[in-house]
Amino acid sequence: MKSVRLINKSFILLCVVLLVLFSNKTYADVLSQKYKIAIFPFENFSEDKDAIKITVPLLKDVDIAYLVDADGVHLGQDDIPVEYARHLLKDKLISKGYEFLDDETMNNFMIKERIRTTGCVCQDMAIKMGNELNVQAILTGTINTYIKGDNPQFGLSMRLINASDGSLIWAEHSAGTGDDFAGILEIGKIKSIEKLVDKILNISLKTFSSPFTKKESEDVYRIAVMPFQNMSKVKDSGNIITYMFLTELFKNKKYLPVEYGEVKRLIVDLRVREKGELNMNHVSEIAAKAGIDGVIVGSVDMYRSGAGTDIAPETEISARLIDARKNRVIWCNTFYVRGDDDIFILDWGRIRAVENAAYKVVKKLVKDMEKAKWQ
Numbered sequence: 001m002k003s004v005r006l007i008n009k010s011f012i013l014l015c016v017v018l019l020v021l022f023s024n025k026t027y028a029d030v031l032s033q034k035y036k037i038a039i040f041p042f043e044n045f046s047e048d049k050d051a052i053k054i055t056v057p058l059l060k061d062v063d064i065a066y067l068v069d070a071d072g073v074h075l076g077q078d079d080i081p082v083e084y085a086r087h088l089l090k091d092k093l094i095s096k097g098y099e100f101l102d103d104e105t106m107n108n109f110m111i112k113e114r115i116r117t118t119g120c121v122c123q124d125m126a127i128k129m130g131n132e133l134n135v136q137a138i139l140t141g142t143i144n145t146y147i148k149g150d151n152p153q154f155g156l157s158m159r160l161i162n163a164s165d166g167s168l169i170w171a172e173h174s175a176g177t178g179d180d181f182a183g184i185l186e187i188g189k190i191k192s193i194e195k196l197v198d199k200i201l202n203i204s205l206k207t208f209s210s211p212f213t214k215k216e217s218e219d220v221y222r223i224a225v226m227p228f229q230n231m232s233k234v235k236d237s238g239n240i241i242t243y244m245f246l247t248e249l250f251k252n253k254k255y256l257p258v259e260y261g262e263v264k265r266l267i268v269d270l271r272v273r274e275k276g277e278l279n280m281n282h283v284s285e286i287a288a289k290a291g292i293d294g295v296i297v298g299s300v301d302m303y304r305s306g307a308g309t310d311i312a313p314e315t316e317i318s319a320r321l322i323d324a325r326k327n328r329v330i331w332c333n334t335f336y337v338r339g340d341d342d343i344f345i346l347d348w349g350r351i352r353a354v355e356n357a358a359y360k361v362v363k364k365l366v367k368d369m370e371k372a373k374w375q
Helices: 002-023 027-031 050-061 063-067 082-096 103-113 123-133 193-207 237-251 260-269 280-290 354-371
Strands: 035-039 098-100 137-147 153-162 168-177 221-225 255-257 294-304 314-323 328-338
Touching: 050 137, 103 123, 123 260, 137 168, 137 193, 137 237, 137 354, 153 193, 153 237, 168 193, 168 237, 168 354, 221 237, 221 260, 221 280, 237 255, 237 260, 237 294, 237 354, 260 280, 280 294, 294 328, 294 354, 314 354, 328 354
Parallel strands: 035 098, 035 137, 221 255, 221 294
Antiparallel strands: 137 153, 153 168, 294 314, 314 328
């Protein structure tokens, strides 16, 4: 395994040397080329149509500050105009090696390719974007919760997709409520949805930094996450949990999830209609086409937010792992989490956002899935 990694590193170095020789560029020029990112439209699972309009611009204008070490500079929309923040951070992003594809070029590309899906990108489209738009990666995701009010709530999942092969190279999920940041006498409580979005995005982007390391395929199991069946009363909770699994699987050293855009393409091509279940013939076909080791199917049995500050959110999720090479279930489990399970004193440990309760369940399931016996 180590010899394979050494060969890969040697090959990369050889490519750099050849690029220098045949492009009349210095070694420093090659290493200093800008890392360009295209922001693909996010999918909005919240019930507020303003969620995308407010959140996505902040990714480029404000909260990307964590990428450029803009510590100590408060860039809340109430304090600094967006245009000033854009100008300030653009200079810092350029100096750090990040660059964003302009919106007009992205929109024209989507119109030309007749792209109708949002929130995910299939492998062929990722590679095409890389070649035609000259980007190294595509950032996309979902807005899961966006609730205004005295105690606002916000949550999202984000993924960065390698434009050279469509693989995942970064993933994160974050969510919270205004009360989550309140201390004694409610000092620090966030009452503005814009400020909460800013805070949650900053938390998400703490782990976002290049170079983005690609997992070695020899070391991990490639997993396809199928759409979770929604048995709860909350619209799109099945989709939200599906994307949470992608994030947590990516963070686990044992697994490499296939980008959901590719799974979605296979679902359409193979005419898979069921959710939460999967015909074993479809498992074989997906395994052959996507080169995967396993398939996850499951259901969201409960996804209930607290109706007030004193009512805890609840989530229950069931999942199964199918060995795609042998067409058999090798693991299954169900976990339930209630927001007040871990309170120990003065409300410390309380989970107020149903998304955080759900993500805790997903983490438990993925961790427990390590017990699966692959043969």
